[in-house]
Amino acid sequence: MDRVQEHRQVTDLLAGPGAPADPAASAARVLLVEGEAGIGRTHFLAEVCQVAARNGYIVAAGRPVELGPPAPMEPLVSALTGIVDVGETTAESGRQAWQVERLRAAVEAKAHSTRVLVVLDDLQWADSALISALRILPAQLEASPVCWILARRRAAGGRALDQLFTLLRATGATQMTLPHFDDEAVLGLCIDTLGAKPDRALRVLAGQAGGNPSLVVQLLKGLREEGSLVVGEGHACLTGSRLPERTRLLVKQWLDVLDSGTRHLLEVAAVAGATFHPRDAAELLGITPAELLPPLEAAVAAGLLEARGDDLAFRHDLVRRIVAAGIPGPIRQSLQVQIGWLLLERGARTPAAAALLMSGARPGDPHALAGLDEAAARMSAGAPHITVDIAGRALELTDPTDPLHIPRVLAVLHALLAAGRPAEAVKLADAALCGNATGAIAAEIMIIQALALLPMGQASRAAETAWAALDIAGLPQELHQRAELALLQAETLRSGNSDLRDLAQQIAVGDGSSSRPLAIAAHVLLARDAWDAACLTTALDSLEEAVKGTLGATLDAGQPHPGMILAMRLVQLRRLDEARQAMETVTGGLGTSSPVAWSPGLAILRSWLHLAEGRPDEAIAEARTGLDEASAAGAHLLAAAAECALSAAALHRGDLEDAAAALTEDRRAAGRPPGDLGLPDLVAAQVAEADEGPQAAVTALSDLFDSPQDYYRLLLSGPATPAWLTRTALAAGEASGAERIVAAAGDIAQRNPTVPSVSTAAQHARGVLHADPEALRAAASGHTDAWARALASEDLALLLQHQGEERERTVQALDEALSQYRAAGAVRDTARVRSRLRQLGERRRHWGNRRKPASGWAGLTGTEQRVSLLVAQGLTNQRIADRLFISVHTVAFHLRQVYRKLGIGSRVELTRLVADSRDEPPP
Numbered sequence: 001m002d003r004v005q006e007h008r009q010v011t012d013l014l015a016g017p018g019a020p021a022d023p024a025a026s027a028a029r030v031l032l033v034e035g036e037a038g039i040g041r042t043h044f045l046a047e048v049c050q051v052a053a054r055n056g057y058i059v060a061a062g063r064p065v066e067l068g069p070p071a072p073m074e075p076l077v078s079a080l081t082g083i084v085d086v087g088e089t090t091a092e093s094g095r096q097a098w099q100v101e102r103l104r105a106a107v108e109a110k111a112h113s114t115r116v117l118v119v120l121d122d123l124q125w126a127d128s129a130l131i132s133a134l135r136i137l138p139a140q141l142e143a144s145p146v147c148w149i150l151a152r153r154r155a156a157g158g159r160a161l162d163q164l165f166t167l168l169r170a171t172g173a174t175q176m177t178l179p180h181f182d183d184e185a186v187l188g189l190c191i192d193t194l195g196a197k198p199d200r201a202l203r204v205l206a207g208q209a210g211g212n213p214s215l216v217v218q219l220l221k222g223l224r225e226e227g228s229l230v231v232g233e234g235h236a237c238l239t240g241s242r243l244p245e246r247t248r249l250l251v252k253q254w255l256d257v258l259d260s261g262t263r264h265l266l267e268v269a270a271v272a273g274a275t276f277h278p279r280d281a282a283e284l285l286g287i288t289p290a291e292l293l294p295p296l297e298a299a300v301a302a303g304l305l306e307a308r309g310d311d312l313a314f315r316h317d318l319v320r321r322i323v324a325a326g327i328p329g330p331i332r333q334s335l336q337v338q339i340g341w342l343l344l345e346r347g348a349r350t351p352a353a354a355a356l357l358m359s360g361a362r363p364g365d366p367h368a369l370a371g372l373d374e375a376a377a378r379m380s381a382g383a384p385h386i387t388v389d390i391a392g393r394a395l396e397l398t399d400p401t402d403p404l405h406i407p408r409v410l411a412v413l414h415a416l417l418a419a420g421r422p423a424e425a426v427k428l429a430d431a432a433l434c435g436n437a438t439g440a441i442a443a444e445i446m447i448i449q450a451l452a453l454l455p456m457g458q459a460s461r462a463a464e465t466a467w468a469a470l471d472i473a474g475l476p477q478e479l480h481q482r483a484e485l486a487l488l489q490a491e492t493l494r495s496g497n498s499d500l501r502d503l504a505q506q507i508a509v510g511d512g513s514s515s516r517p518l519a520i521a522a523h524v525l526l527a528r529d530a531w532d533a534a535c536l537t538t539a540l541d542s543l544e545e546a547v548k549g550t551l552g553a554t555l556d557a558g559q560p561h562p563g564m565i566l567a568m569r570l571v572q573l574r575r576l577d578e579a580r581q582a583m584e585t586v587t588g589g590l591g592t593s594s595p596v597a598w599s600p601g602l603a604i605l606r607s608w609l610h611l612a613e614g615r616p617d618e619a620i621a622e623a624r625t626g627l628d629e630a631s632a633a634g635a636h637l638l639a640a641a642a643e644c645a646l647s648a649a650a651l652h653r654g655d656l657e658d659a660a661a662a663l664t665e666d667r668r669a670a671g672r673p674p675g676d677l678g679l680p681d682l683v684a685a686q687v688a689e690a691d692e693g694p695q696a697a698v699t700a701l702s703d704l705f706d707s708p709q710d711y712y713r714l715l716l717s718g719p720a721t722p723a724w725l726t727r728t729a730l731a732a733g734e735a736s737g738a739e740r741i742v743a744a745a746g747d748i749a750q751r752n753p754t755v756p757s758v759s760t761a762a763q764h765a766r767g768v769l770h771a772d773p774e775a776l777r778a779a780a781s782g783h784t785d786a787w788a789r790a791l792a793s794e795d796l797a798l799l800l801q802h803q804g805e806e807r808e809r810t811v812q813a814l815d816e817a818l819s820q821y822r823a824a825g826a827v828r829d830t831a832r833v834r835s836r837l838r839q840l841g842e843r844r845r846h847w848g849n850r851r852k853p854a855s856g857w858a859g860l861t862g863t864e865q866r867v868s869l870l871v872a873q874g875l876t877n878q879r880i881a882d883r884l885f886i887s888v889h890t891v892a893f894h895l896r897q898v899y900r901k902l903g904i905g906s907r908v909e910l911t912r913l914v915a916d917s918r919d920e921p922p923p
Helices: 004-014 022-026 041-054 074-080 093-111 128-138 157-172 183-194 200-207 213-225 245-256 260-274 278-285 289-299 317-325 329-346 350-360 365-377 384-396 407-416 422-434 439-453 459-470 477-492 497-509 516-532 536-549 562-572 576-586 596-612 616-633 636-653 656-661 680-691 696-698 702-706 708-717 721-731 735-752 758-772 773-782 786-802 809-823 827-839 863-871 877-884 888-902 907-916
Strands: 030-035 057-062 114-119 145-154 176-179 231-232 235-238 305-308 311-314
Touching: 004 041, 004 145, 004 176, 030 041, 030 157, 030 696, 041 114, 041 145, 041 680, 057 074, 074 093, 074 114, 074 128, 074 596, 093 114, 114 235, 128 145, 128 157, 145 157, 145 329, 183 213, 200 235, 213 231, 231 278, 245 317, 260 278, 260 289, 260 311, 260 329, 278 289, 278 329, 278 907, 289 305, 305 497, 305 809, 311 317, 317 459, 329 350, 329 365, 350 365, 350 384, 365 407, 384 407, 407 422, 407 439, 407 516, 407 877, 422 439, 422 773, 439 477, 459 477, 477 497, 477 516, 497 516, 516 536, 516 562, 516 708, 536 562, 536 907, 562 576, 562 596, 576 596, 596 616, 596 636, 616 636, 636 656, 636 680, 636 827, 656 680, 680 696, 680 708, 680 721, 696 702, 696 721, 696 907, 702 708, 702 721, 708 721, 708 863, 708 907, 721 735, 721 758, 735 758, 735 907, 758 786, 773 786, 773 877, 786 809, 786 827, 809 827, 863 877, 863 907, 877 888, 888 907
Parallel strands: 030 145, 030 176, 057 114, 114 145
Antiparallel strands: 231 235, 305 311
């Protein structure tokens, strides 16, 4: 660290006049330097002495010794020895005054011929004679070219030294406090010490030194000596977690100079954690806040503690860790439990209290375990992930024969369900049900397990488990209704039980005796049935009623928010503004249930919304987020939904390999019977059509083409779906299947005369089937979705071309399709339409105006990048040409440009570049 500001102050001191006539000029001739232990004060003073010597000063530097009885004024006498004749020192007070006068005269005489700088460090160890001398000499020598730098550890040395510094400041001395190193300086110190750049873990650990250079250096040297660092190829990697002995000894030196009361305070504070309140420290020490003040002031003055808002904290977290580790284990654990309970009784800092109790609790310790129970109960509403850890720790330390074992199992199960970790909940419930759980307790475990099975896609097992819970005699009403809720939610994911539909109807129109979550589940099931029957207004009304039910309510931990389902339906109808409003009911805090478990579902929903708005890249990012979260939690149903969204977005963008890869997992995750097609099946068929042709799609969706009236929900998945299905069936030579699709789309439109999007969808499909240009024109103008408008325009262009209409109208329709596909972010479809235009002798520019570098990956055009990625996937030039709707010669041309810009000469090198880049494009 350069310490530019501090060196500037020294420069100002040394640049003073040779012999000021005005006594007040002495204000600039004394510099008082303070700094916490290890801050680099001695190193800084050594640099100052070198600078002064280069500027013509005679430098007299000295420091007291920490151990042993000092000789009177020994540091000053030692510093001046060799510069002036100091004579002999004496302990007699009268002789001391004589000695000070002799020193003054000798320095003054020397200053007649040269400038003198006196530097005294570590004055916290100074004897009373030296302190007395320093009260006199600077003032007596103020007329001579003599500068003084007096340094000490910050606020150390006792009252007499404090009074000396106060007196000197009052007479014009300059005060300097050496600051700690900033992050950049600490990084530089690490590199200088190790000769290598530290990894992230080592930087974080070094950052716990609070910018104290000595602590950083001793930490790094100790880690290296004890084999906790691996240094090589310019990098230093942390391999161990134990703090080295060097660091412990350094901190011990700092603490040894403190009184026992201050050390005791620091020990309690270290156990308390990152921050603590002085009131808590006083109570733990058994003293009053007034009695706490002296040790607190001493710790702050020593630079070990600092204020952070209303709390206090260690300046260096490394010091806190070392102090805490120095306390014997059993005592530390007892302190942790004591402090944890104190914080709980204060009604605040529950996470900190929980962390202490989790560390301090021992198996079978009822006091500590009761504290964990209390902390888990307080955290359950807003932080289920933390609650899982707290309740899990309590359960881990509880003997299975303890009467509190089962209640703690239930606490963990509730937390896992709220945290969106269903797989863990199911596993724990299985273990608990194999134990001694009976009666209502067993029923509650079963209900939680049933609710956890739903996001895992095991709707049938969930229903069986809920029915088993209902069969238990004497079930309280609350548990009875929760079991019914699980049944209704399971039925929403599958079909086949008309009795549950009757139950849902009774609850929805009932007398209000049902719980709010149960009523919401009933409305959601009825909405599902109405949607499947293409009664869209009824379905939306039921979902809106369910959303209203969430106002001011706490949903069951295993219950999805109906606002997410409503938003998805509105996205499918392309009522996107309303969809966003529905999402706000989920994320805007209208209900009081924690949304943690809904996070994957919200990400998936955002993915579909981005895709509908023509942002496939954002859609892919959100789908990957949802997939990662759902997979980590074992929520297979949500993972399958995320894969479906990811595949649809990748297909939209033209990445067929990614689209196909996203659907490699089992799409039966929802627990539907094999013949019951879902949205993932439709997306998979669209991928198959793009990759293998229309016959592959028709084969995959044969049940849909045979009986589309059984799959209205698939026809409602998007405004262009009926037309795409019709086009695909005709291309595969399945005219009867196309007719059935058009008839079903017409039936949906007839049932929903107030829903324009389904009428336009039916008109579009009819136009494709009957080769009706007017219907296609009306669909192209009626669709509110850019991709659907583009598809209708493309269908119109193909029809006009087939009918031999004038070329200009065909080109106009293709241009409109091109524009809309671009707006939708549909890269592959854009390339296809551009290819059709080229066949008509029309070339459309498809590059941007952004200036590109001449070489490197950033210098490749969009087409060149896509060609490169397809080469890396192993595709031949012919397959790449088919994929991008360009000629084989054009592919070869693009490859030559890629080789030139990347400085390579083969497909192997290109593949290696792409592979080496992993998730990022090659540089």
